[in-house]
Amino acid sequence: MYEIIDFVTDKNSRILDLGTGGGEKLLKRFPRNVLEIVGTDFSEAMIETANKNLALSGRCNVTFKIINNLDLKFPKKYFDVVVARNTIIDAKQIYEVLKPGGYLIIRGVDKFDCHQLKMIFGRGQACMDKMPISIIDYEALLNAGFKDVELVPLHVREYFKNIETLYKFLLKVPIIDDFSEENFDVKDFYKKELEFDKLEEYVSKNTTDKGIKLLRRYYGITARK
Numbered sequence: 001m002y003e004i005i006d007f008v009t010d011k012n013s014r015i016l017d018l019g020t021g022g023g024e025k026l027l028k029r030f031p032r033n034v035l036e037i038v039g040t041d042f043s044e045a046m047i048e049t050a051n052k053n054l055a056l057s058g059r060c061n062v063t064f065k066i067i068n069n070l071d072l073k074f075p076k077k078y079f080d081v082v083v084a085r086n087t088i089i090d091a092k093q094i095y096e097v098l099k100p101g102g103y104l105i106i107r108g109v110d111k112f113d114c115h116q117l118k119m120i121f122g123r124g125q126a127c128m129d130k131m132p133i134s135i136i137d138y139e140a141l142l143n144a145g146f147k148d149v150e151l152v153p154l155h156v157r158e159y160f161k162n163i164e165t166l167y168k169f170l171l172k173v174p175i176i177d178d179f180s181e182e183n184f185d186v187k188d189f190y191k192k193e194l195e196f197d198k199l200e201e202y203v204s205k206n207t208t209d210k211g212i213k214l215l216r217r218y219y220g221i222t223a224r225k
């Protein structure tokens with residue numbers, strides 16, 4: 001994804017990163033030699049963190065703003081590239097703020113991510129969605145008028161050294177949560193505990209020579225205005 005962003009930008013490009021979080025990945029991985037990068041998030045706390053990270057980064061072409069992805073307050077045809085990593089989108093609004101020929105690049109986590117783990121816990125992110133979010137996004141982009149829309153499934157095997165490291169990881173991420181993209185609430189993001197017996201059941205079925213296996217299902221979408 002970062003290679004694609006590099007490939008489609010140059011020194012005159014303006015990039016918008018929606019739902020940027022604390023801005024860590026943007027500051028580390030987005031190209032330096034561009035005109036402007038704006039990172040947005042509706043969480044005041046995330047933007048506060050992002051601004052602290054920005055001050056430490058020494059980068060000067062980046063700003064962070066509190067903005068809701070569903071209410072994009074930018075001039076029409078302003079950005080050359082819009083990026084949405086693991087966050088909600090409104091295809092029509094993104095279309096409006098992109099220049100003609102501009103790119104939209106999405107990366108997300110799909111319904112069947114960590115499926116076996118979610119089945120053992122009896123719940124999980126996007127588990128109950130009728131349609132995978134990747135397909136919803138894909139259709140929304142076509143309906144908004146985007147062309148060259150490509151959806152790529154990204155299947156990754158991740159390995160954890162032991163049950164404790166997997167447990168700590170699951171406390172920090174929203175995999176074993178019931179929310180979907182439609183009802184995301186940042187205050188529910190961090191859990192305090194999980195059912196350890198259920199995790200043990202998963203571990204007993206997924207321990208390999210390389211460690212405890214977790215099957216991730218991400219997706220990527222590229223599209224042009």
Ligand SMILES: C[S@@+](CC[C@H](N)C(=O)[O-])C[C@H]1O[C@@H](n2cnc3c(N)ncnc32)[C@H](O)[C@@H]1O
Nearest residue numbers: 019020021041042043067068069070085086087
């Ligand atoms: C899972 S985090 C992803 C952070 C970052 N993009 C990444 O991939 O590392 C989702 C982010 O989207 C933000 N978010 C969720 N819904 C949003 C909305 N409607 N408008 C703006 N930001 C939103 C959250 O505050 C959170 O920072």
